[in-house]
Amino acid sequence: xxxxxxxxxxxxxxxxxxxxxxCTYTATGYPSLFWYVQYPGxxxxxxxxxxxxxxxxxxxxxxxxxxxxxxxxxxEKGSVQVSDSAVYFCALSPQGGSEKLVFxxxxxxxxxx
Amino acid sequence: xxxxxxxxxxxxxxxxxxxxxxCEQNLGHDTMYWYKQDSKKFLKIMFSYNNxxxxxxxxxxNRFSPKSPDxxxxxxxxNSLELGDSAVYFCASSRVAGxxxxxxxxGPGTRLTVL
Numbered sequence: 361x362x363x364x365x366x367x368x369x370x371x372x373x374x375x376x377x378x379x380x381x382x383c384t385y386t387a388t389g390y391p392s393l394f395w396y397v398q399y400p401g402x403x404x405x406x407x408x409x410x411x412x413x414x415x416x417x418x419x420x421x422x423x424x425x426x427x428x429x430x431x432x433x434x435x436e437k438g439s440v441q442v443s444d445s446a447v448y449f450c451a452l453s454p455q456g457g458s459e460k461l462v463f464x465x466x467x468x469x470x471x472x473x
Numbered sequence: 474x475x476x477x478x479x480x481x482x483x484x485x486x487x488x489x490x491x492x493x494x495x496c497e498q499n500l501g502h503d504t505m506y507w508y509k510q511d512s513k514k515f516l517k518i519m520f521s522y523n524n525x526x527x528x529x530x531x532x533x534x535n536r537f538s539p540k541s542p543d544x545x546x547x548x549x550x551x552n553s554l555e556l557g558d559s560a561v562y563f564c565a566s567s568r569v570a571g572x573x574x575x576x577x578x579x580g581p582g583t584r585l586t587v588l
Contacts, residue, residue: 392574403563403579411574447514453574460521460529461577466514
């Protein structure tokens with residue numbers, strides 16, 4: 361079946377540190393891949409996405425590249441800010457247009473000043 | 474101009490009661506969803522509706538019954554509430570069903586606490 365595995369948290373960093381949150385997936389064909397972010401007390405919002413192999417999604421200084429050969433979609437940011445503190449979810453939508461998003465378990469990031 | 478709204482934001486109730494959570498989206502989307510997020514932040518889909526028709530029904534107790542009076546609304550009714558139902562429930566919507574790369578827009582969540 362389809363599944364998403366992302367690194368266990370919590371992750372605690374100092375401001376301006378480099379961030380990587382690992383995400384790997386299991387799916388047939390070419391799923392669409394997403395990173396959603398959930399700020400404290402809010403719903404999820406899309407951070408970035410990629411729909412085919414080697415695509416790079418980017419937004420707000422965050423990037424992730426769709427790697428078919430390693431079935432990965434790792435999230436990176438070169439210099440985190442306190443305002444990036446949130447829970448980050450990797451997700452996939454199976455090829456073929458299924459409506460069902462499959463989420464990873466989420467990684468809580470705390471950035472200290 | 475909230476895109477996806479839910480009411481109430483907080484719901485505290487006793488075991489055995491029946492309660493409803495309402496969701497409305499003003500984005501003109503065709504598809505709406507209910508998700509459950511547990512205390513460890515794990516997010517799982519419960520239901521999905523497209524143009525008022527049920528298209529996804531995960532393994533959810535039949536105490537949970539979604540109702541979609543029109544494509545802008547998807548309400549969740551829960552009968553005979555149990556302690557394990559305590560969670561945050563999120564409503565979401567997307568433009569089309571079958572659009573695999575389509576973004577889902579989430580509401581702010583309803584925190585349900587069953588005592």
